Amino acid sequence: MRKGKYKITSILGSILTLLLLMSGCNNQQEKSEESPLRPVRTLTVSSPDLNRTHEFTAVVDASRKADLSFKVSGELIEFNVNQGEDVTAGQIIATLDKRDIKIQLNEAQSSYDKANSDYQRAKNLLSSNSISQADFDQVLSAYNSLKAKLETANNNLKYTDLKASFDGVIAKKYTENFQEIIAKSPIVALHDLNRINLKIDVPESIIIRVQRNDVPTNIVARFDGIPGVEFPLVFKEVSTQADDVTKTYQVTLTMVNPEDHTILPGMTARVIASNLLASSSPENYFYLPVKTILKDSQGNFVFVVVAQGAGVGVISRRPVTMGEITQLGIEIFSGIKPGDQVLTAGMSKVTDGMKVKF
Structure with missing residues (x-):
């Protein structure tokens, strides 16, 4: 009996020893199986260079332009200008047949002469109380009506000549x-090409950072067909309504049309603006590679590594506000600051709060 008790005690001791050994092995195995920190690649956020140049594509337009048309209908009998021809203000460009208009003028003149005689007679009769005020008012009304018709007929005769509104060039004959x-109906397109306008579309991310009274000055135009030559531009106006599709604002710049080069409406140019934002109110905005921007149901964000020690950090999810895609990258207006370490690769392998090596 005692011998059996010793045997049981020995077995229990062996089992306990075995469990302790297994537990130690498991702890060692767990320690050996702890995965190393995932290495990640980052870039350091830096402030942009406000003095950098901005480049825009511009379309040339005439400084003044108008489609000229007759105010009356008729047959065109004189049309002696050609496309590309210079004209001066007041010069007759085209003429309609005047015969029908002259007939209408003669009829209006006759009717007016009779109405004027009736009006003068009625005035004398009214002064002697020979007619009533009501009868005189009817005569006066008829006189005024026929006088207006005569003026209209005279104007219509003048309108048979189409004259240039300003000095310019006949851009097109319709x-x-x-x-x-x-x-x-339009007859010709008249353009003033002494000065030309260059129109560019500026994104809201730039417009919003230029002060209202901060007129850009260092702006030039370059034409691919005129290599090595820059033409100074002067700011003219900016649209305050964005394009419905592109959400850009049209800015108009102007320049003197050079005599030694032929620059016409519809041509394209590159507009280079230097120091466009240098004098505007300082705002924190940065450029990041497009691939660093992620998006989920909560919006756009980036992963930033917050340092916890030498080469070790914790992933932090940062919501960001984006702007336009530029040659320098995508504009970021909020969510990051200078010195932040932004993940540039392996974003799908990390989560918020995860420890990494960088």
């Missing part, structure tokens, strides 16, 4: 001679 013309 019709030919001896055509029947309907009133207000």
Whole structure:
């Protein structure tokens, strides 16, 4: 009996010893199986160079332009200008057949002469109380109506001559001679090319950082067909309504049309603006590679490594506000600051709060 008790005690001791050995092995195994910190690649956020140049594509336009049309209908009998021809203000460009208009003028003149006689007679009768005030008012009304018709007929005769509104160039002819013309149909396009406008589309990310009274001065235009030459530009105006599709604002710049080069509306140029943002109010904005920006149901964000020691850090998810994609990268207006370490690779392998090696 005692011998059996010793045997049981010995077995229990062996089992206990075995469990202790297994526990120690498991702890050692767990320690040996702890994965090393995941290495990540980062870039250091730095402030942008406000003095850098901005480049935009511009389209040339005339400084003044107008589609000229007749105010009356008729047959076009004189049309002696050609496309590309210079004209001066007041010069007759085209003429309509005047015969029908003259007939209408003669009829209006006759009706007016009779109404004027009736009006003068009615005035004398009214002064002697020979007619009532009501009868005189009817005569006066008819006189005023026919006087207006005569003025209209005179104007219509003048309107048979189409004159240039300003000094310019006939950019386009919309019709030919001896055509029947309907009133207000365009006849020619007149352009003033002494000065030309260059129109560029500026993104809101730039417009929002330029002060209202901060007029850009260091702006030039370059044309691919005129290598090595820069043309100084002067700011003219900016649209305050964004394009519905591109969400950009149209800025108009102007320059004197050079005599030794032919620059015409519709041509394209590159507009280079230096120090565009240097004098504007300071704001923190940065450029990051497009690949560093992630998006989920909560919006756009980046992963930033917050240092916890030498080469060790914790992943932090940072919501960001983005701007335009530029040659320097995508603009970031909020969410990061200078010196932040932003993940540039392996973003799908990390999570917020994860320890990494960098």
